[in-house]
Amino acid sequence: MTARAISYQLWIALRRPLDIEVGRLGVCRFPAGVYVYTGSAKRNLEARIARHCRKDKTLRWHIDYLLAEDGVELVCVGRSTRTECGLNRGTGGSVIVPGFGASDCRKACGSHLRYLGQRARA
Numbered sequence: 001m002t003a004r005a006i007s008y009q010l011w012i013a014l015r016r017p018l019d020i021e022v023g024r025l026g027v028c029r030f031p032a033g034v035y036v037y038t039g040s041a042k043r044n045l046e047a048r049i050a051r052h053c054r055k056d057k058t059l060r061w062h063i064d065y066l067l068a069e070d071g072v073e074l075v076c077v078g079r080s081t082r083t084e085c086g087l088n089r090g091t092g093g094s095v096i097v098p099g100f101g102a103s104d105c106r107k108a109c110g111s112h113l114r115y116l117g118q119r120a121r122a
Contacts, residue, residue: 003081004081005045005079005080005081006040006041006042006045006080006081006082006083006084007038007039007040007079007080007081007082007083007084007087008038008039008040008041008045008048008049008077008078008079008080009036009037009038009039009077009078009080009087009091010036010037010039010052010063010067010074010076010077011034011035011036011074011075011076011077011078012034012035012036012037012066012067012072012073012074012075013033013034013035013072013073013075014030014031014032014033014034014035014071014072014073015032015071015073016032016071017029017030017031017032018030018069018071018072020065020066020069021065022062022065022066022097022100023059023062023065025062025097025099025100028096028097028100029096030066030096030097031096031115031118032118033115033116033117033118033119034075034115034116034117034118035066035093035096035113035114035115035116036091036093036113036114036116037063037066037101037112037113037114038084038087038088038091038101038112038113038114039052039063039084039101039112040083040084045079049077049079052064052067052074052077053074053077055067055068061101062097062100062101062103062113063100063101063113066113084112085105085106085107085109088109088112088114089107089109091114092114092116093114093115093116093117094114094115095110095111095113095114095115096111096113096115097111097113098110098111099111100112100113101113
């Protein structure tokens with residue numbers, strides 16, 4: 001029996017630096033480059049991923065604010081059987097926006113959005 005995916009990663013490219021208001025985090029600066037956002041869903045993982053892929057949606061989660069911007073491209077979606085925080089910690093990169101996507105994180109990840117740099121490849 002194959003294990004079911006419980007978490008996902010969104011590989012995101014920003015072609016230019018952006019200043020974006022991200023809910024309660026306020027205005028955040030995002031340098032150009034490649035980012036990886038790690039999330040999870042207890043139920044309906046594919047529905048959550050499909051929602052992230054749509055441009056037209058109510059801005060609800062931190063990632064919604066980033067993905068709704070012009071100049072932001074969702075390049076790749078990965079799925080995993082690893083826990084959200086375990087997958088996030090194994091991603092590497094750096095934290096650009098503390099607290100992004102991690103308001104309910106119990107593992108002190110600091111952020112579930114990692115910046116991989118300008119030359120990283122998705």
